Amino acid sequence: MTDSSGVTRRVSDALFRHPLWLLVLLLLPPLLWLGVIYLGSLLALLLHSFYSIDEFSGLIVYEFSLSTYAELLRLSNMDVIIRSLMMAIAVTLGCAAMAFPISYYAARYAKGKWKALFYLLVMLPLWSSYLVKVYAWKLILAKEGIVSWVAEQVHLTWALDALLSIPVVGGPSLSISYIGTFLVFCYVWLPYMILPTQAALERVPGNLIEASADLGANPGQTFRTVILPLALPGLIAGSIFTFSLTLGDYIIPQIIGNSSYFLGQAVYTLQGTAGNIPLAAAFTVVPIVIMLIYLSIAKRMGAFDAL
Amino acid sequence: MRSDGTRPAPMFLKLAAFGGLLFLHVPLLLIFLYAFTTEEKSYQFPPPGLTLKWFSVVWGRQDIWDAMWLSVKVASIATLIALVLGTCAAAAVSRARFFGRDYLSLLFILPIALPGIITGISLRSAFSMMDIPFSTWTIVLGHATFCIVVVYNNALARFRRTSGSMIEASMDLGADGFQTFRHVVLPQIGSALLAGGMLAFALSFDEVIVTTFTAGQQSTLPIWMLNELIRPRQRPVTNVVAIFVVAVTFIPILAAYYLTREGEHTGGAGK
Numbered sequence: 221m222t223d224s225s226g227v228t229r230r231v232s233d234a235l236f237r238h239p240l241w242l243l244v245l246l247l248l249p250p251l252l253w254l255g256v257i258y259l260g261s262l263l264a265l266l267l268h269s270f271y272s273i274d275e276f277s278g279l280i281v282y283e284f285s286l287s288t289y290a291e292l293l294r295l296s297n298m299d300v301i302i303r304s305l306m307m308a309i310a311v312t313l314g315c316a317a318m319a320f321p322i323s324y325y326a327a328r329y330a331k332g333k334w335k336a337l338f339y340l341l342v343m344l345p346l347w348s349s350y351l352v353k354v355y356a357w358k359l360i361l362a363k364e365g366i367v368s369w370v371a372e373q374v375h376l377t378w379a380l381d382a383l384l385s386i387p388v389v390g391g392p393s394l395s396i397s398y399i400g401t402f403l404v405f406c407y408v409w410l411p412y413m414i415l416p417t418q419a420a421l422e423r424v425p426g427n428l429i430e431a432s433a434d435l436g437a438n439p440g441q442t443f444r445t446v447i448l449p450l451a452l453p454g455l456i457a458g459s460i461f462t463f464s465l466t467l468g469d470y471i472i473p474q475i476i477g478n479s480s481y482f483l484g485q486a487v488y489t490l491q492g493t494a495g496n497i498p499l500a501a502a503f504t505v506v507p508i509v510i511m512l513i514y515l516s517i518a519k520r521m522g523a524f525d526a527l
Numbered sequence: 528m529r530s531d532g533t534r535p536a537p538m539f540l541k542l543a544a545f546g547g548l549l550f551l552h553v554p555l556l557l558i559f560l561y562a563f564t565t566e567e568k569s570y571q572f573p574p575p576g577l578t579l580k581w582f583s584v585v586w587g588r589q590d591i592w593d594a595m596w597l598s599v600k601v602a603s604i605a606t607l608i609a610l611v612l613g614t615c616a617a618a619a620v621s622r623a624r625f626f627g628r629d630y631l632s633l634l635f636i637l638p639i640a641l642p643g644i645i646t647g648i649s650l651r652s653a654f655s656m657m658d659i660p661f662s663t664w665t666i667v668l669g670h671a672t673f674c675i676v677v678v679y680n681n682a683l684a685r686f687r688r689t690s691g692s693m694i695e696a697s698m699d700l701g702a703d704g705f706q707t708f709r710h711v712v713l714p715q716i717g718s719a720l721l722a723g724g725m726l727a728f729a730l731s732f733d734e735v736i737v738t739t740f741t742a743g744q745q746s747t748l749p750i751w752m753l754n755e756l757i758r759p760r761q762r763p764v765t766n767v768v769a770i771f772v773v774a775v776t777f778i779p780i781l782a783a784y785y786l787t788r789e790g791e792h793t794g795g796a797g798k
Binding site: 228229231232233235239243246247249250251253254255257258259260261262264265268318319321322324325326328329338339340341342343344345347348349350351352353354355356357358359360362364365366368369407410411460461464465467468469470471474475484487488491497500501504507508511515 | 535536540541543544547548550551552554555557558561569570571572573608611612613615616618619622623625631633634635637638640641642643644645646648649650651652653656668671672675679703704705707726729730733735736739749752753756757765766769772773776777780781784
């Protein structure tokens with residue numbers, strides 16, 4: 221310990237004797253970064269939503285007003301919000317339905333090597349490129365793509381056509397319909413649902429399930445009254461991601477879907493080509509408010525422990 | 528903990544689970560197939576013929592090299608920043624109880640819990656308000672913000688598993704704070720940091736939503752791909768790049784997985 225005398229020694233001793241200093245020293249850099257850069261610009265954006273835009277000059281009027289929020293309530297804008305919400309809800313439910321069997325199998329039946337493999341097989345798509353995944357679905361859903369080809373091979377083209385002819389959700393091809401958008405959203409966010417659900421299911425003690433069976437519950441009852449309530453925090457934790465990511469995404473509906481707008485696209489167009497920052501800011505307030513409500517409910521239901 | 532598995536899984540569960548995994552992986556495999564197709568105007572399936580030509584086309588394209596270089600640069604810097612800030616935050620949160628600690632965790636989660644477009648648009652309007660021109664640094668700024676949480680989560684999990692008595696012992700034996708950090712703390716959390724750093728790198732290398740707002744005219748590899756998706760020129764070229772991106776992100780993820788798994792064994796696994 222030759223170099224331990226001198227300045228470094230004194231500094232480290234001081235820090236050790238005053239844990240508060242050390243705490244401040246540790247917390248200051250990340251707090252400054254997130255507090256100033258992230259929260260700062262977030263608040264600046266929110267401030268913009270209380271300004272309005274002059275209809276004639278197209279310039280921002282820097283005066284407090286609620287007119288931008290009033291504009292948000294216009295039918296065409298409400299349409300975008302409701303469409304995005306419905307999609308987020310549908311995608312969350314779809315992901316939950318698909319994630320549950322995978323998580324359940326991985327948590328209760330997969331052992332040793334298989335368990336590791338399962339985990340990797342979920343992690344790899346989670347971390348692999350978002351754009352690549354979206355792109356893969358373009359290949360699959362395109363009119364000349366794989367789904368049509370498979371349908372033709374197994375003589376189910378009529379079923380595909382029937383699916384596409386459903387009003388509202390259908391369209392000329394899967395890649396230009398809400399069904400396509402829904403599928404891609406589900407695909408891209410599915411791992412986010414699997415991981416917390418699996419973590420929650422891992423914590424369900426096996427003997428609890430046996431006890432339930434011993435006490436005369438059939439598998440359906442055990443599922444409803446024992447497994448599902450215990451897995452719920454995990455499902456809700458996953459739904460934070462599926463819900464929030466769907467609400468804010470503007471790339472998937474742009475590449476796969478009909479041309480109707482979702483929240484993310486509306487914000488993107490408003491701030492970009494339209495240059496209407498106040499309305500874009502007001503639009504971003506919508507998912508923020510929805511997510512804050514969602515997060516507070518999730519926190520109350522114990523979802524944060526399952527993250 | 529778990530049931531002994533004496534009873535095999537019900538058939539429908541097996542089918543649903545493996546069907547789900549297939550659903551997750553088949554689309555990625557198709558990307559590989561399409562990188563070899565001879566058809567460049569449409570997504571015709573099955574491909575009319577197979578060729579290796581697109582790999583050499585990609586090799587010769589300067590725009591792709593430039594985009595890749597920018598992506599690597601941004602991801603490296605953002606990862607470094609995230610490593611420092613995320614470790615600091617995790618050390619503070621794990622070692623002390625203080626007022627507002629729960630809200631602090633929420634603050635760190637916020638950049639990934641709120642839609643990326645919100646981060647993107649608020650940074651962009653902040654840049655334009657302060658007349659900051661777009662540069663590599665504006666992209667880094669955005670990326671580091673959401674990379675911090677990845678490092679933070681990894682480091683926090685490890686800090687919670689290691690006990691503070693080791694640090695006290697080291698100090699009692701005469702090491703100063705910096706020596707303790709280097710010889711005691713760092714070896715304990717090293718693999719968790721490496722894993723967190725690699726995940727952060729993968730996250731940044733692949734990010735597109737925030738980047739579209741903070742990049743201006745610059746193009747990272749994902750931005751390049753996005754432009755190709757919207758206005759396709761040579762479709763198989765995009766596939767080759769896609770394979771490359773998948774490879775670049777897979778390797779760190781696999782490595783991170785093995786690193787954190789081994790850490791769990793050596794750490795005594797006392798959760």
